[in-house]
C-alpha cells in the first residue's frame with residue numbers, strides 16, 4: 001500500500017546546538033559542560049559534550065549530508081552560552097552571530113528550511129550558581145532578553161521559532177528525578193521552575209511580537225507528550241492516568257495554547273500548599289502571549305497506576321508522582337536498548353487529542369526516533385549500517401500520523417530525531433538515533449540505509465507500507 005502525504009508536508013529532522021556543535025569558542029559553560037567537568041563518571045563511557053559531531057567547524061559538510069538524507073527542513077538551537085558575551089548586560093558576541101548567520105544562510109542555500117529553538121536544556125551555569133537558575137524570576141527576564149537578541153539578529157531569514165524544547169524534561173530531570181544537573185529532588189521547587197519556564201516562554205513570545213522582521217514568521221513551543229494509559233480499567237488507575245496527564249502534558253499545553261494553566265492543577269497545587277509564586281501581571285502576559293504553533297516530541301507513552309504508598313508518607317515532601325506510579329507493562333513491544341515502549345498508534349491518539357482539545361492549532365511532530373546501541377553490528381560489507389528497524393519504526397509512526405491527517409488533524413510536518421548521531425545529555429553516545437552515523441574517533445560520517453529511504457520518502461511524500 002502507498003500513502004500520500006500532502007504536497008507541502010514539511011519533512012525534516014531535529015537536533016540541537018549543545019548536542020552537535022562541540023564546546024569550541026563558547027563564551028560560557030552550560031550546566032552540562034559544568035556537570036561533565038566535575039562528575040565525568042555520570043556520563044556514559046565518560047564521554048562529555050566536548051565530543052560532538054563538531055558542527056561548529058564542519059557545518060558546511062554536515063549540511064550537505066543532511067541534504068543527501070532528504071531533509072527539507074531542520075530544527076536546531078542557538079546556544080545562550082555561545083551567543084551572549086555578558087549575561088547580565090545581554091551583549092552579543094559578534095563571532096557567534098557570524099557563526100549562526102553562516103549556519104542559517106547555508107541551510108537556506110541548500111534548500112533546507114531552518115527552524116530555530118532558543119533553549120534545549122542548556123542554561124549557562126553561572127545563572128544557576130548565582131541565581132538558582134530557573135528558580136529565579138531574574139533568569140526569566142535574562143532569557144527574554146537573550147530571545148530578543150536572537151529575533152533581532154536572525155528573524156529576517158528564520159520564520160519558525162520555538163521558545164523551549166521539552167520544558168517538562170527540565171522540571172523532571174533537574175528537579176525531581178536526579179537525571180540532569182543540579183540533580184535537585186524537590187517538588188515545590190519543581191513547581192516553581194515549571195511556572196518560570198512557562199513565563200519565560202510567554203515573555204519570549206512577547207518580545208517576538210515586537211521584534212520579528214518576517215511577515216511569514218511564527219513562534220511556538222516544543223513539548224514532549226507522553227499519553228498515560230491506566231494499568232486497569234478501575235477508578236484509581238484512571239485517576240492516576242488523569243493526574244499524570246495533568247502534570248506531564250496539560251500544564252504546558254494549556255498554558256502555551258490557551259494561555260491558562262489547567263484549573264484542576266492549580267486547585268490541587270493550592271490545596272497541597274505548593275502552588276507557584278506568581279504575579280497577576282505575569283499571568284496576564286501568559287494569557288496574552290499564546291503560541292502560533294506547537295511541536296510535539298513523541299517517543300513512547302507512559303503506563304501508570306495508583307501509587308502503592310499512601311499519600312501521607314509524602315505529605316512533608318510533595319511530589320507530583322505521589323498521584324501516579326509508572327510501571328513497565330509486560331508483553332508490550334519495547335526498544336530494549338533505550339528501555340522505551342514502542343507504541344506507534346499513540347501518535348494518532350495525540351493528533352486526535354490536539355484536534356479535540358486544542359482546536360485548530362497548527363502543529364507538527366518535532367521529534368520521533370529510535371535510539372539503538374552498537375549499530376556497527378548492523379554494517380554490511382560496504383560499511384553501511386542496515387538500520388531496517390529504524391525504517392520500520394518510522395513507517396509505523398507515519399502510518400498512524402497519516403490516518404490522523406486524513407481525519408482532519410492540522411499536522412503540517414514530521415521531523416525525525418536526528419540527522420547525524422549526536423551526543424546526549426548523560427546517555428552520551430549510548431543510543432544512536434541518526435540517519436547518518438558518526439565515528440566519534442575519526443569524525444567520519446556515513447549515510448545509513450534509513451537516510452536513503454528517508455530521501456525517497458521526502459522527495460515523493462509517498463510512504464510505502
Ligand code: BG6
Pocket residue numbers: 016019165166169224297338367371417423424425427431
Ligand atoms: C528528546 C530530547 O527528549 O529525546 C533530545 O529533545 C534527546 O535532546 C532525545 O537526545 C533522545 O533521548 P536520549 O536520552 O535517548 O538521547
